[in-house]
Amino acid sequence: MADELLVLRCRLGEREALAELVRAWHAPVWTYVRGMLDAARADDVAQEVWLAVLRGLPRLKEPARFAPWLFTIARRAVADHLREEYRRAETAATPELGEQAPGEQADVVDVVEALVERAELLAALSGLPVTEREILVLFYLEDLSIEDCAEVCAIPSGTVKSRLNRARRLLREQLAEKGYSR
Structure with missing residues (x-):
């Protein structure tokens, strides 16, 4: 409102x-x-x-x-x-x-662990295909609903769900390759 x-x-x-x-x-x-x-x-x-x-x-x-x-x-x-x-x-x-710009870590003395994790997440995101990266960013970082993501991307809700599922899997695989585990 x-x-x-x-x-x-x-x-x-x-x-x-x-x-x-x-x-x-x-x-x-x-x-x-x-x-x-x-x-x-x-x-x-x-x-x-x-x-x-x-x-x-x-x-x-x-x-x-x-x-x-x-x-x-x-x-x-x-x-x-x-x-x-x-x-x-x-x-x-x-x-x-x-x-691509080099990592954003230069000249930073007091790097908070959360910022490092976010930078690593963004780096992992950049390795995803554009369509999957876009859905992850809209859904998780911008907190848009499935329906709003579908409207923004001009695709059906079911496609948003499948891209979201694929994006999670690809991101999990990339992070696992870098030594991160759940």
Whole structure:
């Protein structure tokens, strides 16, 4: 209900309402984008998402469905970015290696164990196929329901469940290869 009210206030031209929406949803959007891309690209894509939100907010048909709409925009922005990246890689004379940013551990003295585990999880996530990674990020990191994931990805709920199952298995296998056990 709060998001719906903020959307309606934004449509009425209240700048503070837009600022509140951004404050409430910037971290979840960035987390989703970061789960799909490396940190260097996540900032740019997250900004693109907010520009698209600003442009599209007047056309949002169901203000109560703001979260799935927002993540649909984020998903499209990530897909567009990946598509452009793949297109550039295909047209380049030689494939560019090492485009992924190195681990984010440099110059960090007091690394909290939880942050290390999260970084390792993100590294494992980056090794998953995009469709499975996307479902894991939406479902677990963004706490979207199966139905909302289906809406964001424009696929049936059953497909979300099967991708989620496959993603869990692949992630478990990757983590087991790295010596993590349950």
